[in-house]
């Protein structure tokens with residue numbers, strides 16, 4: 001089955017939906033998304049959007065805080081862009097209907113998070129992402145130029161590789177014509193053809209055993225682009241959020257950094273605050289520093305978690321400021337106004353990704369990327385809290401501005417693109433292999449490619465992941481595609497790419513800390529680690 005559209009948007013988080021609303025002014029839009037449209041990282045965002053609104057704040061301060069957190073690798077032009085566009089983006093969202101929390105006198109309430117020198121986080125209580133996703137979703141649904149295909153998972157981008165007559169070595173440029181996607185309700189693989197393709201498949205937290213990300217965050221976009229010959233970069237910079245809830249029934253639930261911004265203090269099991277020993281900003285130091293400090297404290301004490309204490313704050317105010325976190329903890333028997341919350345670090349945000357320019361363009365013609373899947377240079381070696389929703393909004397608008405020109409100039413016709421070929425594949429009964437392999441990847445990555453790394457651990461992980469990768473690829477070639485198999489193939493690919501990037505960087509910087517090269521080395525390593533398929537650099 002073939003579906004033709006002007007714009008194909010892969011992913012329905014903040015990046016995909018905001019792009020779609022703009023693109024619909026120019027032409028027809030098809031959004032494919034692998035589950036219900038709201039099942040995405042955006043929906044779980046708690047803290048909010050960093051932006052300069054307060055009179056005692058300035059663009060320069062926000063830029064400086066971003067650069068400091070990014071440990072020397074942020075691209076200044078991208079940082080300046082998102083910071084200066086921030087207030088306009090927030091106004092746009094409000095115009096669409098997003099309701100942010102206001103102070104009694106009517107001004108926007110501004111929260112504080114780690115690494116920020118000012119209160120500048122615009123939020124909707126502690127459910128900011130849910131509010132944004134809901135409002136964008138309503139606007140999309142009301143727009144009859146946008147068709148949403150839920151339960152459709154993109155398998156691969158359609159490029160020259162799929163046009164059998166063009167040999168790989170003859171290619172100078174790769175062009176994207178659309179994507180093959182599996183309709184998981186019917187089991188049918190459909191061919192989506194588009195004049196412009198926007199990739200906004202989000203993050204890759206599921207590569208790790210402990211993560212704040214929902215199940216959809218399997219790095220599909222990074223894996224698809226790499227397979228198609230595009231450039232990826234800075235994948236060693238996986239951000240670990242310092243405070244995810246430590247509870248057998250509350251795994252992957254985030255305790256927002258805004259709780260520390262509000263006055264929450266990190267303490268040991270014995271009740272001793274410890275962050276002053278690691279950084280002058282104590283519990284509000286940048287994330288890489290807090291996560292490493294917690295890891296160190298846990299290893300030193302042998303305790304399975306540390307604690308976040310907000311019991312000194314006014315209980316009523318706390319309940320009102322964090323209704324979602326309060327309720328979740330209470331449902332697990334923790335009254336956070338009376339007792340400290342047990343917390344551990346968890347994989348949270350992929351700072352690297354598919355390399356793009358300032359207009360969201362990738363190395364593949366006709367393919368744009370934005371949101372968490374993209375590596376725009378904003379976050380450097382460590383993302384400043386609450387800069388990612390903002391980055392997604394700014395770059396999706398930039399991608400739209402460029403894509404509308406591409407639409408007008410290019411592609412009146414498509415080459416002859418074959419239907420999905422499933423010849424020789426069969427329905428297999430070996431599904432247990434898939435859940436086993438998924439968990440094995442997640443454990444390997446958590447144990448060997450986590451907060452503290454070493455050459456020995458990285459190489460050990462690399463050998464094992466390569467073996468898994470060969471097995472998964474062989475299985476993929478024989479079996480009929482399913483959602484789980486597509487995700488597994490992408491997870492193992494992204495794990496391999498993260499390890500490769502981590503081995504390339506022979507220094508410690510931001511989120512990448514290795515005991516073999518414990519110092520930052522600006523002379524040799526003040527640069528990004530970018531590569532593409534066929535690139536032999538190690």
Ligand code: FAD
Pocket residue numbers: 010011012013014015016032033034035037039040041042043044045046047048049050128129152153154155200201202203212213214216220221254348349370371372373385386387388389390392
């Ligand atoms: P997502 O919102 O993750 O959307 C990705 C979409 O792609 C989904 O719809 C998914 O189903 C779809 N998809 C993926 N693969 C495929 C495929 N193969 N085929 C079809 N569809 C596919 N950032 C902030 O700035 N402030 C915060 O307060 C904040 N809090 C956070 C709290 C949590 C718990 C988490 C997990 C993240 C938080 N972040 C926050 C980060 C931020 O939420 C994300 O970076 C951002 O929402 C990413 O948006 P996105 O549109 O790029 O991706």
Ligand code: SIN
Pocket residue numbers: 045046047048255256257258349384385386387388
């Ligand atoms: C949080 O609320 O702590 C998450 C903020 C972010 O990841 O930007």
